[in-house]
Amino acid sequence: MLNEENLTGPVYQIENLTKRYGKGREAQQERPANDAISLQIEPGEVFGLLGSNGAGKSTLIRQMVNLVAPTSGQVRLFGYDIARHPEAVARFVAYMPQKPQALLDLTAEEAIYFTGHLRGMSRVDAKREAAQLVEEWGLGEVRKKAVRHLSGGQHRLVGLAITLVANRPVLILDEPTNELDPAYRKQVWERLVSFNQIRKTTIILVTHNVQEAERVIGRVAIMSRGRVVGLGRVGELKEQIDRSVRLELFLKPESLTEVELFLARLERAVPISQGHWSVLVPRQGAEEAIHAILSGVQLERLEDFRVHTVTLEDVYMALTGQAIASEETAKTAI
């Protein structure tokens, strides 16, 4: 029997969590999806899991909601080992998968209502909250449409509303702003921050939208190839990779080859996407270094360039040696 009156201590304690897919020799030969992951998530924090596709973050959160059995290791939720107490996840956590596929033939309002009622709200409360969430998320005009017939962005908003209904103390959101236009993305981040601040909800975010997530995340785990390669407060991680300045270069298509040959020789230059490069420059002597790079590249070969201080994306690149976008491109190419 779970005791929900006394939820003290860490929200999640993850110890030595490893997941190998497949069986027998096949499993031994494959690189593990997760490899000896240990971390702790405290009540009321907004925790980010950052990494490219295939980094192991989705596997990790599926283990955290008991949808994937670990090969070894343990996940504790409010002190309960979720393998032995699977009911703890249903009781304390609301999970939004990357591609919500359930309840597609229900209307948005029905989907939110049934979820709220199944989570324990009274019928009246569930109906009221469903109507409220539909309005708050701008779904009023499509409230009678089957979720299946909504646009990708509207579908995602319904998924978020389903996750928020019944006020679970822990929210786990896998790429919550995918497919949303900028206005909705802003609204989602604001709403999540408000949930966190007013209701003290613990929020665990999986994202590769680093620039936006950086504004809301308190602590972050950076994942690469199934391992946590960086863990801490965003500010601390930024300090770790020294106080560099980032120079972003957007190359003209006709000059790609020549400029890329030049950039490839620079020590901390990383391609982000086609024609888009990032170069980290030490703050000390940054003016001269940037001048030298821009002279080498030649301004007329650039469509644009930007200079800014270190971002979470730079931290990711420094720790993994790759840009998130380029890892994704590589993965897609494979």
Added chain:
Amino acid sequence: MIYQPVLARKKVFVQPFLVFWDLFLIQLANWRWSWQAMAINGLIVPMTTLYFLKTMGTAADQPELILSGNIIVSLIFTTMYGTSARFSFMRTFGVLDYYATLPVPKALLVLAVNAGFLVLSLPTALLTVLIGQWFLGLNLSLSPMFLVLVPLASFSLSAVGAFVGVAAPNFDAANTVTAILQFIFMGLGPVLLPEERLPAFAIFLGHFLPSTYAADALRHTLNSTYDGRFFLDLAFLIIFDLLAMVFVGYKMEWRRG
């Protein structure tokens, strides 16, 4: 405040029903855009079979056998096929993940999906009886027992479909296995053909299939002959349904890997 799951509240006999009712309504909501196609699918095959058996003169002296057999065929094409497709879809496309993270027992989900298909199959079964009666020139009075037997028969077949859906490795495999099973359930045992026209192995294997007992019990219902054999059929179906529901719930794994 953390809402207490419905099942954790005190009224232990009422709360599972409330959860079941939500899950059942969700299932019905799934059909509201597509029930017409499902109903037509459930009618076409039995009507076609009825037509061929009548025109070929098969079992002309046993019209109740043709009629009861076609009700089973209707159920096979609605509930068995439907639950197999539904569960394999839920597994393959991650729908089960949604239920797995809610305070919902697996057994109630299985029951709700099967009950949803029962609601879908009842009208087609009744239509099969009405059209079949007219076509075969029968004048039967439907006994209330018919309304007990159709759910029992429907649940036995939907449980088989559900088992295939949760056990098959993917959606396509589930479809293939179900298609094969549909013919096995129609062909083995005296479902559409009288026992004397079946080979011995088919009669023997038919003893292991719920379709045989369901067809026989329906035949008794249509004839209003409630003998020992009828009650044996009834007992088999009740026990099969209960065991099958528990087994499917056990076999359906929330967690993967």
